[in-house]
Each structure stands twice: as C-alpha cells, then as structure tokens.
Amino acid sequence: MLTIFDRSQASPRPGISRRGFLQIGSLGLTGLTLPKLLAADAAGSAGRSKKSLIMIYLVGGPPHLDMWDLKPHAPVEVRGEFRPISTCVPGIELCEHLPQMARMMDKFVILRSIVGAQDDHNAFQCYTGRDQRQPMPPGGWPQLGSAVAMLQGPANRAVPPFVSLCYPCTHPPYNEPGPGFLGVSRAGFRAVGASRESMVLQGISLDRLRDRRGLLSSMDRLRREIDASGQMAGIDEFTAQATDILSSSRLVDALDISQEDPRTVARYGTGDPTIFMDENGAPRVPQNFLMARRLIEAGARVVTVAYSKWDWHGGPNNSIFKRQREDLPVFDQGITALVEDLHDRGLDRDVTVIAWGEFGRTPIINAGGGRDHWPRVSGAILAGGGMSTGQVIGATDRLGGEAVSRPVTFPDVFATLYHRMGIDPAATTITDLGGRPQHLVAPGATVISEIS
Numbered sequence: 177m178l179t180i181f182d183r184s185q186a187s188p189r190p191g192i193s194r195r196g197f198l199q200i201g202s203l204g205l206t207g208l209t210l211p212k213l214l215a216a217d218a219a220g221s222a223g224r225s226k227k228s229l230i231m232i233y234l235v236g237g238p239p240h241l242d243m244w245d246l247k248p249h250a251p252v253e254v255r256g257e258f259r260p261i262s263t264c265v266p267g268i269e270l271c272e273h274l275p276q277m278a279r280m281m282d283k284f285v286i287l288r289s290i291v292g293a294q295d296d297h298n299a300f301q302c303y304t305g306r307d308q309r310q311p312m313p314p315g316g317w318p319q320l321g322s323a324v325a326m327l328q329g330p331a332n333r334a335v336p337p338f339v340s341l342c343y344p345c346t347h348p349p350y351n352e353p354g355p356g357f358l359g360v361s362r363a364g365f366r367a368v369g370a371s372r373e374s375m376v377l378q379g380i381s382l383d384r385l386r387d388r389r390g391l392l393s394s395m396d397r398l399r400r401e402i403d404a405s406g407q408m409a410g411i412d413e414f415t416a417q418a419t420d421i422l423s424s425s426r427l428v429d430a431l432d433i434s435q436e437d438p439r440t441v442a443r444y445g446t447g448d449p450t451i452f453m454d455e456n457g458a459p460r461v462p463q464n465f466l467m468a469r470r471l472i473e474a475g476a477r478v479v480t481v482a483y484s485k486w487d488w489h490g491g492p493n494n495s496i497f498k499r500q501r502e503d504l505p506v507f508d509q510g511i512t513a514l515v516e517d518l519h520d521r522g523l524d525r526d527v528t529v530i531a532w533g534e535f536g537r538t539p540i541i542n543a544g545g546g547r548d549h550w551p552r553v554s555g556a557i558l559a560g561g562g563m564s565t566g567q568v569i570g571a572t573d574r575l576g577g578e579a580v581s582r583p584v585t586f587p588d589v590f591a592t593l594y595h596r597m598g599i600d601p602a603a604t605t606i607t608d609l610g611g612r613p614q615h616l617v618a619p620g621a622t623v624i625s626e627i628s
C-alpha cells in the first residue's frame with residue numbers, strides 16, 4: 177500500500193518529506209518496488225469495464241431506528257426523539273434531520289432488512305462481505321476494492337484502480353482489512369487527509385525523478401542478470417507506469433478539491449481531517465465524498481471512504497440524539513451532494529454508491545440515552561449504478577428489532593455490488609495462496625433483484 181498521509185502530523189504539510197519519498201522510491205531495495213506492485217496489479221486483469229463504486233463506511237454502526245426506519249408509534253423508549261418526515265416518494269419516510277435526502281428520495285434505495293451481522297465492531301464485513309467468524313483461506317479474504325483491482329486492472333495507468341480515503345483509526349476493528357490472500361499489490365492506494373500539496377514531490381524535479389528511475393532500472397538490471405528464468409524482462413513497462421503515477425498530475429489533481437467550483441465545494445460541506453471523532457473513530461469530512469467523485473472521474477474503479485463515528489452508547493452530555501443533531505445534517509448535505517453531482521455529470525448509471533455500517537442499534541434506548549450494538553438487523557443507503565431507485569427494500573417489526581420481510585445478507589449486497597461493476601459474482605473466482613479458486617461472495621448469495 178502506498179501511503180501519503182501521516183496521522184502524526186497536526187495538519188497536512190506542503191510536499192512529501194525526503195524520508196517519505198525514499199520510502200516510495202526505494203522499496204526496491206527490499207525487493208518490493210512500485211513497478212513490481214503495478215506488474216502484479218496488471219497480471220490477471222480480465223476486463224476494462226468503466227463501472228465504478230464509492231463505498232462509504234459509517235464507522236461504528238449507524239442507528240437505523242433514528243435515520244431510515246423510524247417507529248413513531250412504538251413506545252417512547254423505542255421511538256426516541258426524532259419524528260419522521262415525508263419524502264418525494266409517497267409512502268417513504270426518513271428522519272427529520274435528513275431533509276435533503278427526503279427531497280431526493282427518488283434517487284436512493286433504502287435497505288432496511290440486512291441480517292447476519294457479526295456481534296462485534298468489525299469493518300471486515302462491510303469491506304469483504306464475509307463473516308470473519310467463519311473459516312478463511314490462508315491470508316484472509318480480500319476486500320472488494322482489491323478483488324476489482326485484480327479482475328479489472330487500472331482504467332488509466334496514472335491512477336490506481338483502488339483508492340482508499342479511509343483514515344487509520346486507533347481502534348483496529350474500524351480499519352480496512354486489506355487485500356487478504358491477493359497480496360499487497362492489490363491494496364488500496366491510501367490518500368486520505370491530504371490535498372495536492374501532500375503529493376507534490378517538493379524539491380524533486382522531474383529530471384531528478386528520472387535519475388531515480390535510472391537507479392531503480394540499474395537495480396532491476398542487476399536482478400535480471402541474477403534471475404536465470406528471465407521473468408523480470410517486462411519490468412520496464414511497470415517502471416514507466418510507476419513514474420506516471422508519481423509524476424503525472426492526474427492523481428494529484430483529483431485529490432485537489434480546490435480546483436472545483438467553490439459553489440460545488442460548499443454544496444458538499446467541509447470538516448476537519450485532523451479531528452478524529454471520539455478520538456478512535458474517523459474524522460467527519462464530507463469533502464472526501466467530493467474527492468471520491470473526482471478520483472472516479474480520474475480513472476479509479478473503487479474508492480472507499482471512512483466517515484465519522486456512529487457508535488453512540490450515550491452518557492453525560494453525549495446522548496445519541498445530541499450527537500445525531502450534530503452529525504446527521506452534515507452527512508445529509510454530503511451524501512446528497514454526491515448523488516446529485518453524479519446525476520448532473522451523467523455518471524449516475526455507472527457509479528454505484530453505498531453507505532452503511534457494521535450493524536444496527538438496539539431498539540431500546542439505554543439508561544445513558546444511547547443505543548447499543550444490534551447485529552440482528554441493520555440497513556444501508558444505495559444510489560446510482562443504474563439501479564432502480566426511489567424504493568425501500570425490506571421491513572422490520574414494530575420495534576425495529578427484527579426483519580419481517582425480504583431479509584438481505586451482507587453477501588447478497590456484495591453480489592449486487594459486483595454485479596453493478598460488471599462482474600458476475602456467481603461465475604467469477606479468484607485464486608488463493610494455495611492455488612485454489614475462491615468465489616467472490618459466500619455460497620448462497622444472490623443479487624438483489626429489486627434494484628438490479
């Protein structure tokens with residue numbers, strides 16, 4: 177994984193440090209070069225679909241009962257403080273603090289009946305569609321972005337196929353699981369918390385970069401002389417691609433939202449990437465939704481975003497309703513700006529958006545004014561991807577604690593996401609470390625027919 181963000185910095189610094197640049201360029205001294213990663217990334221790529229995905233992970237599990245599955249007729253200890261409001265789609269209601277989403281409900285799909293979650297904080301199921309409690313192949317299951325990077329390869333050689341805007345959280349279960357048995361070459365290009373300045377190779381001219389390329393080429397020639405099999409003969413192409421990524425402005429520009437119309441930036445809203453919510457969550461940074469759209473336009477196939485922290489158990493001056501009054505309007509503004517932007521740019525049929533967390537929250541509000549973990553049912557928001565939008569799929573009982581119609585599993589959602597990417601989840605396999613073909617999704621998973 178090529179990382180350009182350092183959480184230890186209080187704010188993004190102009191330029192990459194000399195040490196940081198050497199880590200990018202000198203990985204070859206340990207046998208793991210950026211060209212080598214690119215070579216592995218291209219090996220086995222099976223297609224060039226232009227379909228793409230933005231996955232927004234709502235860190236810690238959002239409260240379905242207070243956002244998109246309100247129960248106004250339930251007892252007060254269940255229904256909470258918020259009232260439902262009508263949307264532009266008759267019969268569908270959302271929380272009063274999601275008014276912009278309500279105005280655009282015809283462009284969204286709400287899943288209200290996701291079942292089978294782990295009873296624990298774990299981003300794993302949101303990124304892989306797998307249950308970490310079940311047996312795994314050596315190396316572990318790869319996340320969706322890694323699988324797509326392998327299967328489809330880069331759409332543009334100057335932009336990695338999989339880019340991560342997920343902040344490194346101090347609570348490990350909140351973090352992306354990584355490429356699993358597909359190996360480091362399929363990991364996401366980590367570019368969070370930075371703008372154009374953080375990727376500029378300060379003090380390193382293009383000529384000096386080429387000099388460094390010459391040094392790496394010399395090392396490669398030495399290894400080729402040693403390698404009797406001649407398998408490194410094609411590495412020069414990937415050295416060129418590595419130089420493209422490091423020196424092309426395409427990726428740098430995509431990460432620079434200051435190039436956007438100020439009115440567009442304002443439409444998304446802003447947040448501080450240096451403030452990690454409750455210290456161990458992710459920052460509340462809606463401008464990363466805009467950055468995700470820019471990365472998709474630049475050529476990325478999958479962009480992941482970790483957003484804020486939704487694990488609200490309550491406590492003095494920290495009730496779930498107080499926190500939601502702070503968070504929901506910002507999220508409402510950012511997610512609707514993204515979906516509206518995709519439609520305005522004609523990308524709504526090709527770019528799928530999903531926002532979700534690892535589980536729901538308890539129907540009963542606890543003594544501290546919060547909701548605890550509830551793996552028995554949760555939900556998600558979907559948009560774009562040419563899906564049939566303006567609908568709700570599934571329903572829960574009168575207390576919002578159990579799915580009573582159309583239960584959907586995490587593997588079902590992943591089958592649907594792969595399908596929207598132009599990949600057949602039933603027929604496509606990826607090879608694990610033991611040379612065994614593995615299906616992309618768990619057995620029994622089916623594409624959600626109502627939206628596909």
